Amino acid sequence: MAMTGMDIYKNLPKSNCKECGFPTCLAFAMQVAAKQKALTDCPQLSDEAKDAFADASAPPMKLVHIGPEGDAQVKIGQETVMFRHEDKFYNASALAGKVAASLSDEEASARLRQINEAAFSRIGQDISVSMAAVEVEGLSADAAAGRAKTLADASRVPLILMGSDPAVVAAAAGAIADKKPLIYQATADNAEAMIKVAADNKCPLAATADTLEELADLARSAADAGVGDVVLSFDGRDTAKTLRNITSARRAALKKNFRALGFPAMVDAACDDPFKETVLAATFTAKYAGIIIINGLDGSELIPLLTAAQNIYTDPQVPNTVEAKLYEVGDVTDSSPVLFTTNFALTYFSVEGEVERSKVPSYICVVDTEGLGVLNAYAGDKISPEKVVKTLGEQSVADKVKHRKLIIPGLLPPFRAEIEDTSEWKEVIIGPESATGIPRFLAENWN
Ligand code: SF4
16 A cells, blocks of 8 residues: 555654755655655665655656766656556657668768757747657677767767667667667677676666566666666657557556566657658657657747656646736837736736737736636636736836836637726727737837
8 A cells, every 4th residue: 555645754864954855854755645656755764664664665767867967967756656647747748859770970960050049938838849869780890989079079969879789789889878878779689798788877667578577677687786767768660569668567567566667668750751740759759759859850840849748747736837927028118018928827918929020019918817818817816807907006117118008818808898987098909819920010000
């Protein structure tokens, strides 16, 4: 039976020393109960308590770090549920752009530059390709080491070293061991030597096998050799089998506490057909890959995939919001238009993006609607003319402009009369229903 926060708390020193990074032992215990921390993360824990409870309280899926410490380090795993609505998914899938061994050195460097530059901004967050999967298959050991070193030095993201020959992968790993690449991958044919490469270089290891039983054996062998950071690897081309196995592995780890499969998964979805690759990668973003290897680096493939990962790995119980305040877009003056919208992040950033596109510097007054978009907020009684007027006052918007014109969302025309009747905003203009109409609307209605 799962230990509760209080069960765990009873076994802690209760000194509130904060060495674990939490303000109190109780706060730490709650994190252990939520499977986000291991009991052994408390440095004050007695050896007896460690022996008695560490295994029972350890997260069912290990958190695996790839790359050196820092912002670009990839963290995958430590998931706790099969379905997002049960709690949330914690560590978003990382997309890895493949650098094929067949490329010349110049082509490989150019490809890495593409990976470095594959970054976008969406609803105020940076989303990007997070890894480079550098294939060394078929290269000599010297060439593999040289390529790994050149690309690792130029990369903003951690590397995966892909190859089946342990001697070649060892040369590449040895050249960039300080970058903590993911060694890809141990198979039934090379397991002993590939595990040694990971152990010697203190790197995480990907392992693959035909069956989950064999995969569990490989993970146990890695652990016995001192390689604790393992990633379960699956081939995306056999989609049905991979979906079955990746789901069964996760269920065994989370529901049965089967430690040998208690690791994050990865899928090689790279193929020549960009449409098929996008579908495969999207499928395994949802279920349940921590890393997905792809070929395509075009925005038409990346943006949908990164958006999917961003959406799936948000907390479904916490609305995605922005601060309710007055935003200035561009070099505003006292003649700039004033618009209002809600604090649902997707709504706000859609409006902000379109105002930017209009090139008309504007004020955007954001009303706190508890994270709901315009229509939902209206239907749920989270926005009203009275609340808009109150917010305009709290944000001192009238002090910023000399006019008293207010552009309201086109979905809220009933607000016009009441705002005009009850406030100093005497000219309320009904804007477009959709944010995409803002540039044209401002061009035609604001001089
Ligand atoms: S390190 Fe241990 S004893 Fe100190 S606050 Fe954290 S849980 Fe409590």
